[in-house]
Amino acid sequence: MIRFDALYEALYAAYGPQGWWPADDAFEIVVGAVLVQRTTWHNAAAALDALRVKGLLTPAALARAELAVIEGCVRRAGFYRSKTVRLRGIARFVIARGGFGALSALSTDRLRQAWLDLEGVGPETADSILLYAFGRPAVVIDEYLRRLVRRLAPADAKLTDSGLRAAVADSVDDSARLNELHALVIAHGKAVCGARPRCEECVLRRDCRTGRAASEA
DNA sequence: CACCAGGGTGGTT
DNA sequence: AACCACCATGGT
Numbered sequence: 001m002i003r004f005d006a007l008y009e010a011l012y013a014a015y016g017p018q019g020w021w022p023a024d025d026a027f028e029i030v031v032g033a034v035l036v037q038r039t040t041w042h043n044a045a046a047a048l049d050a051l052r053v054k055g056l057l058t059p060a061a062l063a064r065a066e067l068a069v070i071e072g073c074v075r076r077a078g079f080y081r082s083k084t085v086r087l088r089g090i091a092r093f094v095i096a097r098g099g100f101g102a103l104s105a106l107s108t109d110r111l112r113q114a115w116l117d118l119e120g121v122g123p124e125t126a127d128s129i130l131l132y133a134f135g136r137p138a139v140v141i142d143e144y145l146r147r148l149v150r151r152l153a154p155a156d157a158k159l160t161d162s163g164l165r166a167a168v169a170d171s172v173d174d175s176a177r178l179n180e181l182h183a184l185v186i187a188h189g190k191a192v193c194g195a196r197p198r199c200e201e202c203v204l205r206r207d208c209r210t211g212r213a214a215s216e217a
Numbered sequence: 218c219a220c221c222a223g224g225g226t227g228g229t230t
Numbered sequence: 231a232a233c234c235a236c237c238a239t240g241g242t
Contacts, residue, residue, distance in 0.1 A: 020223090037224040043240060044223080078239040082225085122225045142223065186223055195221070 002153050004171040004181070007204075011184035014203035015191070018183035021132040026100045027091075028057050029133040033125050034087055035077045047077035059099070062091035086120030093118055100133075108136045123161065131182065137175040139168045140182040144189030151193070152206060 021029050031051065036044035048057070050073035056062045062070070067084055074080040074087070097103050103111060108130060115126040123141070130138035141161050149164060150157050159167070172178055192198040199207045 033223085036222090038222060038237085039224095039239075040222050040241075042222090046240095076239060078222085079224090079237050080239075082237060086225090120225065124224060128223080140223090144223080182223085189223090 001156055001167050002149060004168045007148075007152075008172055008177060008181050008184065010204055011188055012180065015184055015187045018180060018187055020179065020183040025057070026133040027059055027094065028052075030090060030094075030129050031057065031062075031087060033128045033132070034083060034090065034120055035074065037079070037083070037120075037125065039078045043077050047074050050074075050076075059091040059094040062088060063095055082120065086118070089119055090121070104134060108138070111136070112138070128182075131175060131179055135175050137169070137173060137178055139165045139172075139178060141165055141168075142182070142186070144193065145182075145185050147189065147195075148185060148193055151197070152204070 021032070028048065032044055032048055035047050051057050051062075051070075054065075054069065054073060056065050056070065056073065065088070067088070070084045070088060071080050074084050077083065094100065094103070097114070103114070106114065111134065112126050112130055115121045115129055116123070121129070127138040127140045130136040131140060141164055145164070145168075146161075149159060168178075168181075172181055188203070192202045
């Protein structure tokens with residue numbers, strides 16, 4: 001199994017701090033987490049700005065906004081019809097639960113399940129919300145991380161998400177490092193380890209197509 | 218033109 | 231449980 005603490009150090013040394021959602025408004029982080037689904041952050045941020053301009057980045061405002069108005073802001077982030085309905089549902093959920101202060105009183109397991117019960121919040125988005133909006137030590141498992149493990153450690157290819165989650169949590173436990181790790185995995189994926197790998201430039205000095213270490217220069 | 222992007226849902230096998 | 235089509239816009 002991969003040493004994820006060592007992987008973290010290697011990626012951090014190569015790419016540096018990513019500055020993902022330090023501690024902005026929690027609701028804005030949640031909205032951003034939904035908007036960015038299957039889209040670039042560039043387009044999600046533009047949609048986020050459009051919502052902010054219309055004053056819709058609060059649970060109360062978004063909960064009672066017209067769907068057509070929300071759609072106009074969300075359109076550029078893609079899947080805008082479903083995302084619009086889901087975002088308004090999330091706003092109503094936050095209000096019904098008494099706000100983020102009340103939600104923060106829940107255990108991490110209860111909180112995760114509460115978000116998962118919502119339309120539009122799956123495992124990856126739920127863990128992103130736990131990690132970036134609530135500061136809980138959640139492990140975000142995305143396609144980049146699966147690829148990385150699949151290529152870096154072919155022997156672990158049959159690992160399930162929950163198995164991978166346990167393995168990561170075993171070597172990286174604090175939320176600050178998990179926060180950075182998720183961002184670093186994506187930075188690395190976009191740089192060299194995406195759908196089409198560029199192993200010649202890989203900072204991990206390993207050919208992910210053969211699983212063997214690259215020759216030292 | 219094809220392909221990808223910081224996923225999730227519902228249906229089928 | 232594994233696969234599939236679908237959602238939809240914007241960038242390269």
